[in-house]
Amino acid sequence: MTVGQTWSAERSEYIDPVTGFLVHRVTNSPESKDTHFYFHDPGWSSDGKWFVFASTRTGSTELMRSDTRSGEITQITEGRSGGGWVSRLSSDVYYASGREIRSVNLDTLSERTIGELPDDMSISGHPTENADGTMVV
Numbered sequence: 001m002t003v004g005q006t007w008s009a010e011r012s013e014y015i016d017p018v019t020g021f022l023v024h025r026v027t028n029s030p031e032s033k034d035t036h037f038y039f040h041d042p043g044w045s046s047d048g049k050w051f052v053f054a055s056t057r058t059g060s061t062e063l064m065r066s067d068t069r070s071g072e073i074t075q076i077t078e079g080r081s082g083g084g085w086v087s088r089l090s091s092d093v094y095y096a097s098g099r100e101i102r103s104v105n106l107d108t109l110s111e112r113t114i115g116e117l118p119d120d121m122s123i124s125g126h127p128t129e130n131a132d133g134t135m136v137v
Contacts, residue, residue: 002075002078003075003076003077003078003104003109003111004074004075004109005058005074005075006072006073006074006075007029007057007072007073007074008071008072008073009070009071009072009073010025010026010027010028010029010071010073011024011025011026011027011028011066011071012025012028013025026051026053026066026071027053027055027066027073029055029057031057032055032056032057033055033056034053034054034055034056034057034064035053035054035055036053037052037053037054037083037084037085037086038083041083041084041085041126041128042085042086042087042088043086044086045086045091045106046086046087046088046089046090046091047091048068049067049068049069049106049107050065050066050067050068050086050091050106051065051066051068052064052065052066052076052084052086052093052106053066054083054084055073058075060079061080062075062076062077062078062080063075063076063077063080063084063093063095063104064076065106074109076093076104076106076109077095077097077104077111079097080095080096080097080102083095083125083126084126085126085127085128085129086106087129087133088129088133089129089133090105090133091105091106091107092104092105092106093106094114094126094127094128094129094136095126095127096123096125096126096127098123099116099117099118099119099121099122099123100113100114100115100116100117101113101114101115101116101117101123101127101136102114103136114127114136
């Protein structure tokens with residue numbers, strides 16, 4: 001599978017029997033493991049158009065975006081694993097791939113390398129944005 005591959009909407013809603021709250025389910029693929037970002041890592045675009053999550057539906061862990069209006073799911077990375085960070089100021093998602101820090105634009109799917117670690121270093125975790133969105137750390 002490649003960047004731009006799409007899947008039809010899988011979303012559904014139900015009332016939680018314990019709390020009575022309405023639950024919105026984004027994915028429903030029995031063949032894959034779909035996971036949201038860690039609870040303090042932003043997964044929603046600032047304009048509310050996209051929800052970003054990790055999925056194994058391609059055979060490896062990749063980042064996906066879900067259109068919050070239509071529910072359509074689109075693969076946005078290829079050949080990477082782990083989490084990401086959705087910018088609060090732009091439509092970019094930051095992620096690590098090997099020793100590279102990369103970003104992908106949620107609207108255009110254009111990717112760029114932000115930086116690369118020296119050979120004697122490795123990335124543990126994923127990049128994040130500082131409080132005012134001026135640096136990726």
